[in-house]
Amino acid sequence: MKSLVVEHPGLLVLADRGVPEPGPGEVRLRVERAGICGSDVHILHGSNAFARYPRVIGHEFYGRVDAVGDGVAVAAGTRAVVDPVISCGHCYPCSVGRPNVCVELQVLGVHRDGGFSEFCLVPAANLHVIPDCITDEQAPLIEPFSVAANITDHTGVFDQDVALVYGAGAIGLTIVQVLKYVHGVKTVIVTDRIDERLVAAQANGADRVINTAHRGLADALAADGIRPTLVIDAACHPAILGEAIEIASPAARIGMMGFSTDPCTIIQQKITSKELSIHSSRLNSHKFAKVIDWVASGRLHPERLITHRFPVADFEAAFDAFEHHPTECCKVLLSF
Ligand code: NAI
Ligand code: MN
Ligand code: ZN
Numbered sequence: 001m002k003s004l005v006v007e008h009p010g011l012l013v014l015a016d017r018g019v020p021e022p023g024p025g026e027v028r029l030r031v032e033r034a035g036i037c038g039s040d041v042h043i044l045h046g047s048n049a050f051a052r053y054p055r056v057i058g059h060e061f062y063g064r065v066d067a068v069g070d071g072v073a074v075a076a077g078t079r080a081v082v083d084p085v086i087s088c089g090h091c092y093p094c095s096v097g098r099p100n101v102c103v104e105l106q107v108l109g110v111h112r113d114g115g116f117s118e119f120c121l122v123p124a125a126n127l128h129v130i131p132d133c134i135t136d137e138q139a140p141l142i143e144p145f146s147v148a149a150n151i152t153d154h155t156g157v158f159d160q161d162v163a164l165v166y167g168a169g170a171i172g173l174t175i176v177q178v179l180k181y182v183h184g185v186k187t188v189i190v191t192d193r194i195d196e197r198l199v200a201a202q203a204n205g206a207d208r209v210i211n212t213a214h215r216g217l218a219d220a221l222a223a224d225g226i227r228p229t230l231v232i233d234a235a236c237h238p239a240i241l242g243e244a245i246e247i248a249s250p251a252a253r254i255g256m257m258g259f260s261t262d263p264c265t266i267i268q269q270k271i272t273s274k275e276l277s278i279h280s281s282r283l284n285s286h287k288f289a290k291v292i293d294w295v296a297s298g299r300l301h302p303e304r305l306i307t308h309r310f311p312v313a314d315f316e317a318a319f320d321a322f323e324h325h326p327t328e329c330c331k332v333l334l335s336f
Contacts, residue, residue, distance in 0.1 A: 002336070004116035004315055007054045009046025014315060017056075020121050022069035027127050029080065029120050035060035035140040036322045036332040037170070043110065044319070050110050059084035059108050061115030062139030063336075065127075072124040079134075081142045082115065083126045083288045084108035100150070100283040107283065116312070118336050128288045131296050137309075137333060138295055141174075141302030144331075145291045146284035147257075148174035153287070154279040155230055155253040157183040162249070164189045164221075164228035165206075167235030168197035170331050171257065173204045173305055175232050180205030181299050189228065191217055192235070196327040204304055218247050233257060238264035241278075250274040257281055305331040312336050 005015045022028045040057045042048040065078040074080075086106040087099030094102050108114045108122065130139055152175065157163075163185050165172050172190060179185040190201035191210045198209035210220045221227070227249035233240045236258030244254050245266060254276060271278070294300045307330045310318040315334065322332045 001118035002312060003056045003113075003118070004058065004312060004334075005054050005056050006044050006051075009044070009053070012044050012315065012319065014312065017117070019119050022067050022072070022121055024070040025072060025124055026069040026121050027065055027072055027074060027080075027124050028067040029061075029063040029082065029115075029122060029127075030066040031061050031063040031115050031117060031120050031336045033062050033136050033140050034058045034115050034334045034336065035144070036318060036334065037144065039110070040116075041319070041323055048110065050107070052111065055109070056113035056115075056117050056120075057109050058114040058116030059110065060140045060143040061120070062130075062136060062142075063115075063120070066119060068124070074124065074127065074129070078129055079132070079139070080127045080129050081139050081288065081292075082108065082120075082122045083128060083146070083284070084110075084114070084143065085283050085285070086112070086123060086126060098285045100285040116334065116336075128292060130292055134292070134295050135303070137306060138302040140333065141305060141331065142288060142291050142295065143284075144170055144305075145174045145178065145295070145300060145302060146287040147171060147281070148178040149287040149291050150284040151175065151232060151255045151257060151279070151281035152178050152183070154281050155232065155255045155277075157185060157230065159184050159186060161185050161230040162187045162189070162226060162228050163230040163232070164191065164247070165201075166191055166231070166233045166240055166244070168192040168194070168201040168206075168209075169234065169326075170305055172234035173200060173330065175234055176201055176204045176206050177300050177304075178294075180207075181301070182294055185230075189226070194327055197330075200330060204301070217243065221247055228252060231255070236260060238262045242266050245270050245276060248274065248276055251276075253277045253279060255279050255281060306333055308332040310334055
C-alpha cells in the first residue's frame with residue numbers, strides 16, 4: 001500500500017508498505033480522502049514535540065471499513081471517520097471526560113501512524129459511522145470542526161455574544177461556522193492580516209472582518225465602540241493573549257488554542273478586574289458525534305473550506321500549495 005511517511009524531519013516520501021492486519025478491537029480502514037493540517041507540516045519540519053519518526057502523518061481522514069479484528073462487528077464497506085484521540089480510559093483526565101489530555105494520550109498521525117495511507121488501522125472505539133448525506137469531501141473536515149466544537153464548549157456561547165475570532169485559517173473558519181451556524185451568534189468579527197482569508201471568513205459566516213496588517217485591532221474596535229464578549233485565538237501568536245485581555249468586555253471569555261513555547265506577558269490586574277475567563281482547548285473530547293449531526297443536518301458547510309484537491313501521488317504539489325500559498329489555499333484534500 002502507498003503511505004505518506006515523514007522518514008525524519010524534512011523528508012516526506014510516498015512509501016510502499018505492507019497492508020497491516022487488524023488486531024483484536026481494531027478496524028482496518030480503506031482511506032479515501034484526507035485533509036492536510038498545519039500540524040502535519042509541523043511534523044514534517046520537526047517542530048512538533050510529540051512526533052516520533054518515521055511517521056505516517058494525517059489525522060483528518062475518511063474511508064470505508066475494509067477488515068475488522070476479533071471482537072469488532074462493523075460491516076465491510078461502512079463509511080466512517082476516525083477520532084484521532086486515543087486515550088487510556090482510566091487516568092484522571094479520562095475519568096472526567098477529557099481523553100484529549102489523557103496522561104497517555106496517543107494521537108493518530110502524531111504519536112502513531114495516521115491516515116495518509118491507503119489503509120490505516122484504528123481502534124474500533126475511535127470509529128464514527130457517517131450517514132450517506134455526508135459527502136466524501138465533507139467527511140475529513142469533521143476532525144477540524146471537532147476542534148471548533150471543543151473550544152466553543154469550553155468557553156460557552158451565548159447568542160447575544162459579540163464574538164471576535166483571531167485568524168481566518170482553517171481552524172478560525174471552523175470556529176466561525178460553529179459560532180454563526182450552530183449557536184446563532186449575532187455578531188461574529190474575524191481579524192487576520194490577509195485580505196483573501198478575510199473574504200473566506202465572510203463566506204463562512206463572519207459578519208464583519210478587520211485586517212490588522214495596516215491598522216491596530218484595538219483602534220479599529222474602539223472606533224466602533226466594540227467590546228467583544230467572546231474572543232477566540234485561532235491565530236496563536238504569543239502576543240495575542242495580552243491584546244485579547246485588553247480589548248475584551250468585562251465578564252468576557254477568552255479561548256486559546258496555541259502551542260507556542262515562547263513566553264508572553266499578561267497582567268493579573270487586567271484579567272481579574274474584568275473577571276475574565278480564559279479557557280484552553282486541545283483537539284477534542286467526544287465531539288465527533290455532535291459534529292456529524294451538525295454536518296448531516298446541513299447546519300455546517302465543511303465544503304466551503306476546501307480549496308485544493310490532489311491525488312496522493314501529487315503530494316509534493318499538495319504540500320507546496322498548503323505551505324506556500326496562503327492567499328488562495330485553505331483546506332487541501334488528498335485522495336487515496
Ligand atoms: P493557519 O496558519 O492556516 O491560520 C492562522 C491565521 O492567522 C492565518 O490566516 C494568519 O494570517 C493569521 N494570523 C497570524 N497572526 C495573526 C495576528 N496577529 N492577528 C490576526 N491574524 C493573524 O492555521 P490553522 O490551521 O487555521 O491553525 C491555527 C492555529 O490553531 C495554529 O497555531 C495551530 O497550531 C492551532 N491549532 C490548535 C489546535 C488545538 O486543538 N488547540 C488544533 C488545530 C490547530
Ligand atoms: Mn488538524
Ligand atoms: Zn487517560
